[in-house]
Amino acid sequence: MTRSFQVIVVGAGPAGSSAALTMARAGLDVALVERGTFPGEKNMFGGILHRMTSIEEVFPEFWAEAPLERHIAKKGTTFMTGEASFHVQHETVSFDRTPYNGYTIFRPRFDRWLAQEAVKAGATLITRATVEDLVYQDGRIAGVTILGRTGRISAPVVVAADGVLSFMAKKAGLRRPSFDPGQMAVGVKALIDMPREMIDDRFGLVRDQGFANEFVGCTGGVRGGGFLYTNYDSLSVGLVFHLASLRTSGKTPYDLFNAFLEQPQVAKLVRGGRLQEYSAHVIPEGGYAMIPELVGNGILVAGDAAAFCNATGVNLEGINLASHTGILAGRTVVEAHERNDFTTKTLNRYKERLNFSWVMKDLKGFRNAPKMLHIDRIYNEYPDLVCSMMEHLYRIDGTPKTSIPKLILREVREKIGLGKTLSDILTAWRAL
């Protein structure tokens, strides 16, 4: 059976649904194709949805309409070793006011909502449909085929929002046939059930306030980090590893994760909780250098599929980039339909829109961040240095104290070396 539409969106994640919503609102006949039994079923992420200004244009009271958990009012970073930790935290009342700066969410709920908004605007959602291939006719894209089903879905243009591995971009020849593990990370996460009052008390939260914490030094020397985010009555706790580093380490994500959960200070944070769900996903962390060709004849790539992820080590942004690029792709397709021209030349307007947007400006601005994050010392030596220095500063043991500058110099020399430290500072300076 063949069904015809004006555009096919592959993947009902944040990029796909934002694109579908934009195009359906503009009056296009949109097929939104999703492999899960419902949108969000297959989607996994760390747990923070950063503020989405372009979605707020569509939903001015986004925080009141979308199915969100807590808003992030408090952010922390913990440098840790197997037995010590040094924690810094930021909190401001301005993050406690609308428009909120970020939220925790559950993807099966949030992605489903966003896709339903696209449906309300007139898009056709086709679930349980894994797109198998692109169909070409006379050298132009004519539609897609679905795995295990006969027939096809037809349209003159496709938005590939099929996630990090984007087989659509591969089939269209827009991305390289294989990935560089040095540009990829894998995140593992446990959803831990915990009573709401316990979370409020433990993390110092009231009302809908949420807490987001990142950890460095908790990955057994593998490049990566940890996170802990508060939902209403559960915690999202996990680790992220760079794949090249994880591969050569010989260590496993779940063993490292268990060690993280058992670290004495982390154990106190998750105590009393009960494991609900375990999940994992690959993250495109290569930044600007990893972005594939974004436009082909009759096809545009958005979201993770286009590696639109900004991992600077400070904020880990993905969904906000996905949604915004989905919207820009959607606008471009609307324009292409007005001209009835789906060639690369017309669709290249998407690239212009991107270059003009904060997405490309951020990725370009932080294009050296992946290089900085490849300094292995960040994941072991520096957290150890920080914790050890703090211990020396605080310790009272009846011996004369070393002056603080002397202490810093001695510790840096012993643990890392002055030259290396200066060069790392310079790399970080350039990256950030």
Place this chain on the structure above:
Amino acid sequence: MNIDEIFDFTSFTIDREPHIVLDTKVCIGCDNRGCTNACPARCYTWSETEQKMTFVYDGCLECGTCYVVCHRDAFTRWHYPRGGFGVAYRMT
């Protein structure tokens, strides 16, 4: 958390037809076998005594790690499960 008990805390609808097919002959000569340690669901196990790679797709989280770390192109098939099959997250 015990990874052997993955089916106790994550839901799957398992297809009869595997979505990933591995040519295990390729794995014999692999100098690295990063899949065995990097896969978050421990789908890949290498037996040193039998010199054999075993792959089970039942508990696959569809994360993409093996697709990225395999540098020997050992997959004769790697696609996502048919619609309606595979991992089903409830609250992640």
